[in-house]
Amino acid sequence: MHPALVSSRLYGIVDLGYTAEEELEATTAALIGGGADLIQLRAKGLEKDKILALGRRIQPICRKTGVPFIVNDHADLAIELDADGLHIGQDDGSHDETRKLIGTEMLLGRSTHSPEQARQALAEGFDYIGFGPLFPTPTKQGRPGIGLEHVGTIQQEVGTRIPVFCIGGIKRSNLPEVVAAGARRVVIVSDLLTAADTTEATHEARLLLGD
Ligand code: 3NM
Numbered sequence: 001m002h003p004a005l006v007s008s009r010l011y012g013i014v015d016l017g018y019t020a021e022e023e024l025e026a027t028t029a030a031l032i033g034g035g036a037d038l039i040q041l042r043a044k045g046l047e048k049d050k051i052l053a054l055g056r057r058i059q060p061i062c063r064k065t066g067v068p069f070i071v072n073d074h075a076d077l078a079i080e081l082d083a084d085g086l087h088i089g090q091d092d093g094s095h096d097e098t099r100k101l102i103g104t105e106m107l108l109g110r111s112t113h114s115p116e117q118a119r120q121a122l123a124e125g126f127d128y129i130g131f132g133p134l135f136p137t138p139t140k141q142g143r144p145g146i147g148l149e150h151v152g153t154i155q156q157e158v159g160t161r162i163p164v165f166c167i168g169g170i171k172r173s174n175l176p177e178v179v180a181a182g183a184r185r186v187v188i189v190s191d192l193l194t195a196a197d198t199t200e201a202t203h204e205a206r207l208l209l210g211d
Contacts, residue, residue, distance in 0.1 A: 002107060002127045004068055004084070005038075005163045009209050011187040012036030012202065013072075014058060015139065016043040018193035024054060027198060028061045034192075034202025040070040040087055042189075048077060055081040068107060075101040085109060085127070090117065095124035111167075113143065115150045122158045129158065130187060133168020134178065139189050145169060152182030159184060172201065175208040184209075 012031035019027045028039060039062050043051045055071060059081050062069035068084035071077050075098055078086040085107030088098060099108060110126045112118040113133075121129045131154055135145040151166060158164050166183040171191035178186060188205055195201030 008037040010036050010206050011038045011165050013040045013042050013189045015189050024057050028058050030198035032065050032067050034199040035206035038068045042072040118154050118158050128163040130165050130167045135169025137169040148181035155182045172205050
């Protein structure tokens, strides 16, 4: 397991679908202050120049606090931003192609949506995976929830080798059942970003994950 990820439990995403541009720094700081162990910039549908400008505001906050900064989708932007990692989906190219682009140092994560995809991502050499969506979610529309059925198995088979971050429709309210199903690590987006106090919500989620 990559040393930077061994103790990671809660993955926070600054998603421009929820976070207003002027709140970028405050939201990043709130997620980190509440206990997020990784931060991803997710800006679906925005121009690359725009994403670059947003990333330039988040990256230094992550660097200063020692929290890995992960860029979604764009290898070139991850390089340009001196990010600590790149996250890619199933349709964003192979592990080896992407690794060649970003070099050996950067973390490389993959979204997976079934047990087969999770096993494959481990075999291909990804540093971590997202596994979901567990529940239907407005943040990623058009995908059915895969439920909790495979969470325990994938945590045992894959999650003991590389971090498995369960994702999709996870909230503080259902986090206990996700943990009870065997999840050790999670990504939570809307429940933290739409909370009245993101720092407090993140802290609550971190406590619900347990030791
Ligand atoms: N990826 P929320 S689910 C960004 O299954 C994303 O790969 C998913 O947001 C996947 O916590 C998802 O608001 C949305 O449901 C997560």
